[in-house]
Amino acid sequence: MITYGFSEYGDASVLQAYQLPIPLPKKHQVQIKVAYFPVNPYDVALRQGKFDPTSLTQTIYLGSDLVGQITALGPEVTALSLGDWVIAHRPNRANSEYVIAGASKTVKLPSGLAPDVAACLPTxxxxxxxxxxxxxxxxxxxxxxxxxxxxxxxxxxxxxxxxxxxxxxxxxxxxxxxxxxxxxxxxxxxxxxxxxxxxxxxxxxxxxxxxxxxxxxxxxxxxxxxxxxxxxxxxxxxxxxxxxxxxxxVGYRRDLTDGDALHFWTDYCQRQPLFLQVAQTLPATLTGLRQAHQLTAQRHQGKYVLAWDWATKATPLT
Ligand SMILES: NC(=O)c1ccc[n+]([C@@H]2O[C@H](COP(=O)([O-])OP(=O)(O)OC[C@H]3O[C@@H](n4cnc5c(N)ncnc54)[C@H](OP(=O)(O)O)[C@@H]3O)[C@@H](O)[C@H]2O)c1
Structure with missing residues (x-):
């Protein structure tokens, strides 16, 4: 499968496509075929080397947020099913064709929330x-x-x-x-x-x-x-x-769980429309990703979202 990342800091041209094996879920994880993922300001700052003054010694695989469809379940997962459309939050590697995600950091896509908009929600x-x-x-x-x-x-x-x-x-x-x-x-x-x-x-x-x-x-x-x-x-x-x-x-705190926050928002969406802006949805190609990074670094309103080819042809079963 394709995963996007970079092996040196710099402008959007350092972004590369890497081939990695499709990851398999462990006990409490699900495997998700990714449909949409956004570019966040954090991804741009990370790629620019803003969090690390030294040179890079290993490849960084990008991305925290995604929406997709569950393609495999870990043996202990009971609250989610094969084929569910879900929103997930990951520490990295969300800019991939497939990811694994902890079931506790994965929630069902609420009805009425467009999947590309939902992809912008986690971070x-x-x-x-x-x-x-x-x-x-x-x-x-x-x-x-x-x-x-x-x-x-x-x-x-x-x-x-x-x-x-x-x-x-x-x-x-x-x-x-x-x-x-x-x-x-x-x-x-x-x-x-x-x-x-x-x-x-x-x-x-x-x-x-x-x-x-x-x-x-x-x-x-x-x-x-x-x-x-x-x-x-x-x-x-x-x-x-x-x-x-x-x-x-505001940062990481061990006592706070992503699941609580994601469930708050999916409950919110059941009661009223969510206001969250997508600036543009681009194809999840290397060219599309580089463009989304350049646009996010410039003054913008709304997130730039990348869509894998299959996503635009699929309809979420919500
Ligand atoms: N600590 C955490 O856990 C955490 C989590 C999420 C986000 N963040 C950080 O919080 C900030 C906001 O995140 P977000 O996702 O809400 O960002 P965003 O929607 O991309 O941008 C927020 C605002 O920043 C201004 N802006 C847009 N492009 C800009 C540019 N190129 N240069 C300067 N200002 C620009 C715009 O306001 P105006 O047009 O009104 O100027 C925009 O409405 C980011 O720096 C992000 O890294 C931190």
Missing amino acids: PGIAAYNAWFHFAQIPPKATVAIIGIAGAVGGLLAQIAKQAGNPVIGVANQRHQQTAQQLGVAEFLAYDQLPTAPTWRHQATVVFNTGMGGQDHGLAAELVAPDGQLLRFNGAPEQVSDPSVQLID
Whole structure:
């Protein structure tokens, strides 16, 4: 089978197709024939070598998120069946024709959710869920600010906030005003056209900075209220001089499970439409992947999704 990855850091041209054996599921795993996988900002940063200043000594196989159809079951798997269309989260190698995935990190594709859209859910959905329910402490009715409201993590956080009844100050480029309104924000703040009267300063009890690469346009510290919380998704340095503000890094925590987060979102989708944007679906060829990486590195709205050839001809049995 084909798996995409890279053996040296660099621009999108370092991406290569590798031939690997189709993996077989162990006891608690399923084998999935991948239909769709997205490119996340993390994949681009990883390929650019942003997490590792040294040179690469082994091939990195890319990808965390996917949607596909179950083609084999480990002997202990009971909650999923052959032929199920599923959403899965993996530590790597999702950019493959086949993957194995832990059954606990694999959920059935809910009816009404398009498979290419669903493929974009795992990484941002898990981050948004964990940030809201496990990293932040959000008092009822408290105002929250979301920087990057038109992004995947930002939009998903806005949908949780709406459900919880917390008013949102949504921050984004001016051109995303309509998206912010669709998400039901109480106030929209365009970082490139700030109002002259700064009535929004220090109004948010909790600020989520979900801008790509941690870009906050200097607004996170301006928005957060004294004794408030500022959540970062990129570990980027924030300039916050107020010592009463708590800086919280959203990342891996051993006590949190992907399954809880994925089930939250599939339950959510049963009750209301999910707002998650696909910028474009491209063929899962090496050319398509390189293009999706280039487009993700540029200013974008929505995820670039890759579709294996068979996927566009198949209909999910949801
Ligand atoms: N810690 C974790 O567990 C975790 C998990 C998921 C994501 N993340 C990180 O969180 C951030 C947001 O992820 P996401 O998937 O929501 O990202 P995204 O949807 O791709 O982008 C978020 C926002 O960043 C701005 N943006 C887009 N392209 C850009 C570019 N080329 N340069 C600068 N800004 C750009 C856009 O806002 P405007 O147009 O309004 O500027 C966009 O709405 C990423 O940096 C990602 O790596 C962390």
